[in-house]
Amino acid sequence: MGLLSFVGGIHPYDGKELSKDKKITEYLPKGDCVYPLSQHIGAPATPIVKKGDRVLVGQKIAEASGFVSANVHSGVSGTVKTIEPRMTVSGTKVNSIIIENDGLFEEMDFSANVKPLDQLYREDVKDMIKEAGIVGMGGAGFPTHVKLSPKNEDAIDTIIVNGAECEPYLTSDYRRMIETPNKIVAGLQIVINLFDNAKGIIAIEDNKPEAIKVLTELTEGMDNITVNAVKTKYPQGAERQLIYANTKREINSSMLPADAGCIVQNIDTIVAIYNAVVEGRPLYERIVTVTGDAVNECANYRVRIGTNIQELIDAVGGFNIEDPAKIISGGPMMGKALFTLDAPIVKGSSALLCFREDVVADLEPSNCIRCGRCVDVCPGRVMPNHLADAAEHGDIDEFLKCDGMECCECGCCSYVCPAKRHLTQIIAGTRKQVLANRKK
Amino acid sequence: MKISSSPHIRDKESTTNIMGQVIVALIPAAVFGVYNFGFKALLLYLITIACCVGFEAGFEKLTNRKITIKDLSAVLTGLLLAMNLPPDVPFWIPILGSFFAIIVVKQLFGGLGQNFMNPALGARCFLLISFTGTMTSFSYDAITTATPLADLKAGKAVDVLSMFLGTTAGTIGETCALALIIGGVFLIVRGIISIRIPLAYIATFSMLILIYGLFSGRGFDVSFLLAHLCGGGLMLGAFFMATDYVTSPITPMGRIVFGVLLGFLTFLFRIFGGSAEGVSYAIILCNLLVPLIEKFTVPTSFGKGAVKHES
Numbered sequence: 001m002g003l004l005s006f007v008g009g010i011h012p013y014d015g016k017e018l019s020k021d022k023k024i025t026e027y028l029p030k031g032d033c034v035y036p037l038s039q040h041i042g043a044p045a046t047p048i049v050k051k052g053d054r055v056l057v058g059q060k061i062a063e064a065s066g067f068v069s070a071n072v073h074s075g076v077s078g079t080v081k082t083i084e085p086r087m088t089v090s091g092t093k094v095n096s097i098i099i100e101n102d103g104l105f106e107e108m109d110f111s112a113n114v115k116p117l118d119q120l121y122r123e124d125v126k127d128m129i130k131e132a133g134i135v136g137m138g139g140a141g142f143p144t145h146v147k148l149s150p151k152n153e154d155a156i157d158t159i160i161v162n163g164a165e166c167e168p169y170l171t172s173d174y175r176r177m178i179e180t181p182n183k184i185v186a187g188l189q190i191v192i193n194l195f196d197n198a199k200g201i202i203a204i205e206d207n208k209p210e211a212i213k214v215l216t217e218l219t220e221g222m223d224n225i226t227v228n229a230v231k232t233k234y235p236q237g238a239e240r241q242l243i244y245a246n247t248k249r250e251i252n253s254s255m256l257p258a259d260a261g262c263i264v265q266n267i268d269t270i271v272a273i274y275n276a277v278v279e280g281r282p283l284y285e286r287i288v289t290v291t292g293d294a295v296n297e298c299a300n301y302r303v304r305i306g307t308n309i310q311e312l313i314d315a316v317g318g319f320n321i322e323d324p325a326k327i328i329s330g331g332p333m334m335g336k337a338l339f340t341l342d343a344p345i346v347k348g349s350s351a352l353l354c355f356r357e358d359v360v361a362d363l364e365p366s367n368c369i370r371c372g373r374c375v376d377v378c379p380g381r382v383m384p385n386h387l388a389d390a391a392e393h394g395d396i397d398e399f400l401k402c403d404g405m406e407c408c409e410c411g412c413c414s415y416v417c418p419a420k421r422h423l424t425q426i427i428a429g430t431r432k433q434v435l436a437n438r439k440k
Numbered sequence: 441m442k443i444s445s446s447p448h449i450r451d452k453e454s455t456t457n458i459m460g461q462v463i464v465a466l467i468p469a470a471v472f473g474v475y476n477f478g479f480k481a482l483l484l485y486l487i488t489i490a491c492c493v494g495f496e497a498g499f500e501k502l503t504n505r506k507i508t509i510k511d512l513s514a515v516l517t518g519l520l521l522a523m524n525l526p527p528d529v530p531f532w533i534p535i536l537g538s539f540f541a542i543i544v545v546k547q548l549f550g551g552l553g554q555n556f557m558n559p560a561l562g563a564r565c566f567l568l569i570s571f572t573g574t575m576t577s578f579s580y581d582a583i584t585t586a587t588p589l590a591d592l593k594a595g596k597a598v599d600v601l602s603m604f605l606g607t608t609a610g611t612i613g614e615t616c617a618l619a620l621i622i623g624g625v626f627l628i629v630r631g632i633i634s635i636r637i638p639l640a641y642i643a644t645f646s647m648l649i650l651i652y653g654l655f656s657g658r659g660f661d662v663s664f665l666l667a668h669l670c671g672g673g674l675m676l677g678a679f680f681m682a683t684d685y686v687t688s689p690i691t692p693m694g695r696i697v698f699g700v701l702l703g704f705l706t707f708l709f710r711i712f713g714g715s716a717e718g719v720s721y722a723i724i725l726c727n728l729l730v731p732l733i734e735k736f737t738v739p740t741s742f743g744k745g746a747v748k749h750e751s
Binding site for chain 2: 010379383418
């Protein structure tokens with residue numbers, strides 16, 4: 001039998017050797033921390049502190065304003081300096097709580113939140129996850145408690161932990177799997193126990209044999225968890241592709257993973273669930289891979305959310321070049337290019353990728369030669385060249401007719417295009433427009 | 441710091457690179473053409489390539505557009521055009537052919553990627569229809585002779601081995617099946633062309649020829665089949681002309697349909713048509729059907745029609 005996989009996809013240079021052997025080290029911020037009220041999908045959180053208040057590590061500083069929303073907690077102790085719009089990695093200004101770090105890292109008493117697992121009801125566990133402000137930490141930032149509350153709980157039969165880490169250069173999930181596999185397994189057990197019919201799958205790309213070995217050994221004898229090696233191919237870790245690879249069930253863009261009986265959780269999210277339920281710690285830190293050829297030292301850091309990006313980069317010894325060409329928040333395929341380093345690490349920041357050179361910004365697209373590479377690699381099995389044509393002509397009807405909304409913006413089409421067309425960008429722009437029109 | 445939309449990395453393959461690799465794949469057959477037909481073949485290559493590049497640059501200059509000759513597509517068109525010409529044509533033929541290929545078929549429709557039929561083949565068919573005598577007079581070793589395919593149609597015996605090796609009469613680049621297959625395999629291995637079109641084309645054509653053999657009293661005639669496969673422009677057409685990106689379907693299923701259709705039409709033209717050759721007409725006819733084929737072979741998007749999972 002072939003390895004679990006999907007149709008399409010690409011094999012870019014993965015760059016993981018730069019940081020895969022670097023142990024996770026903790027970095028504690030020295031400067032002020034910035035907490036955007038919107039680090040998740042859904043309504044922005046509402047501040048519950050005011051200027052001059054003293055806060056502790058793990059203290060809730062903003063509260064979810066609705067079901068699809070998430071709490072925000074401080075990662076440092078100090079004083080609330082102000083609440084004002086600040087620049088974020090997505091390139092927009094978002095209302096943020098700024099905390100003046102006193103450098104003491106005085107913690108709340110987390111043990112007060114903890115109860116033995118066997119005394120917890122399912123609703124208690126979900127409440128703890130909600131209270132801890134956990135959101136999908138792979139980048140999308142969908143509130144986890146919402147994901148864990150599907151309409152039909154009995155239909156959920158598979159919990160997939162996404163250890164594919166298919167984005168090139170990223171190693172934070174890998175390090176988590178190697179260093180704290182027990183937290184992943186325990187976190188997964190917590191989620192499995194929320195559902196009557198669920199079993200767990202930990203899906204890992206086969207370019208991470210050490211992680212597969214560690215987790216397979218750890219789950220030996222557990223009949224409700226299997227470790228699946230999936231084929232190393234981008235975007236293996238895309239939610240819909242991962243579900244298909246592991247269960248052969250397909251869902252389209254208008255469906256949720258729950259419609260395929262699945263819930264998919266990122267590695268860091270699972271660890272955050274463990275921290276919240278077992279240790280009573282809310283989400284105030286995450287693993288960030290700082291890598292690329294423009295930094296002096298590649299590293300995997302455990303970072304307090306809210307830490308300034310410039311400060312974090314200085315912590316790895318800064319750049320080895322005066323003027324790096326491009327800094328990306330996230331991976332090279334779907335990450336966002338930054339125009340300022342004066343922005344905070346947020347819940348979805350998986351990496352800071354720093355390149356000495358960049359070819360993409362200067363690429364000049366030429367005519368499509370209809371080679372069909374984009375069609376061959378598209379995991380959504382749409383025709384990117386045709387969608388981009390429709391999008392460029394503003395032909396929304398044709399765009400929708402050709403399933404333009406099934407695009408997951410993974411970037412494969414732009415990656416392979418020999419004419420260097422910005423296919424993903426063009427299609428993504430039209431998708432945004434369509435989604436905005438739907439909301440009206 | 442530079443800003444651009446994701447993805448931030450790109451594959452190295454570029455249009456120029458692809459065209460270059462196709463040119464490299466044509467070199468064995470092109471060089472054999474010079475060996476087989478002499479210095480005149482080389483001169484024809486130079487004329488068509490120079491004219492194609494010149495017409496492209498000139499037209500783009502005249503119409504105030506970006507000069508795109510660096511993408512090597514005009515060089516490739518020139519090379520293919522020369523390979524589709526008999527070695528003894530007068531020099532105005534390649535010049536006129538280049539003009540038709542680049543200006544009429546390609547540039548008037550919007551340049552690279554916009555032409556509705558293969559420029560080199562369009563030009564060949566234009567010349568073939570307009571100057572039939574010149575375009576169908578072949579000689580070999582300074583003796584005017586018929587092509588093996590014409591001999592085959594006339595019921596004469598042909599030497600399959602020399603057809604496979606290419607030491608026969610024909611257009612400059614089409615005679616050596618061996619060199620063309622080497623080039624075709626190179627393109628498939630390098631991932632430049634998909635095997636679907638040549639495979640579907642050759643398989644369909646072979647099947648029909650064998651069936652025809654059975655019904656026309658030849659029996660299971662393998663040498664008749666081999667002569668048809670090695671003769672005329674079939675190999676050049678299957679690996680280099682039918683696989684032209686711009687004028688072949690982009691959908692995986694469409695490529696198979698396209699190949700099957702080509703095999704069927706080539707069989708019809710060769711066996712029941714007035715002329716011995718049918719590859720060029722089959723390909724440009726199918727080029728015109730590409731939008732239709734694509735329309736009916738759009739891939740099903742991921743998860744389309746998926747139903748909710750119930751436990």
